[in-house]
Amino acid sequence: MFVLLLILIVTLLGLGFLNPIWWVAGTVLVFGFVHYGRGGAGGPGPGGDSGYREYRDYRDRQDRWDRRYNRQRRGRWVRQDRRDGEHHR
Numbered sequence: 001m002f003v004l005l006l007i008l009i010v011t012l013l014g015l016g017f018l019n020p021i022w023w024v025a026g027t028v029l030v031f032g033f034v035h036y037g038r039g040g041a042g043g044p045g046p047g048g049d050s051g052y053r054e055y056r057d058y059r060d061r062q063d064r065w066d067r068r069y070n071r072q073r074r075g076r077w078v079r080q081d082r083r084d085g086e087h088h089r
Helices: 002-015 022-035 052-087
Strands: none
Touching: 002 022
């Protein structure tokens, strides 16, 4: 499949000397191939689960941030709760 695509790209770019619209077609094909990669975006193959991997990385970073934030602020919250309790008596 890759070889056929490469031959098609070279042919389109070669035909561009006859009519510049073929250069545009070849350029669009190259852009699509580079942008979406072999196998398409989200398709099977290497990197097909990149959307889930990005989500999992985001979720892990968010969990680490939440744990760090809660740990740093826990003492402040406890002191604030004590102060609030003393004012209401």
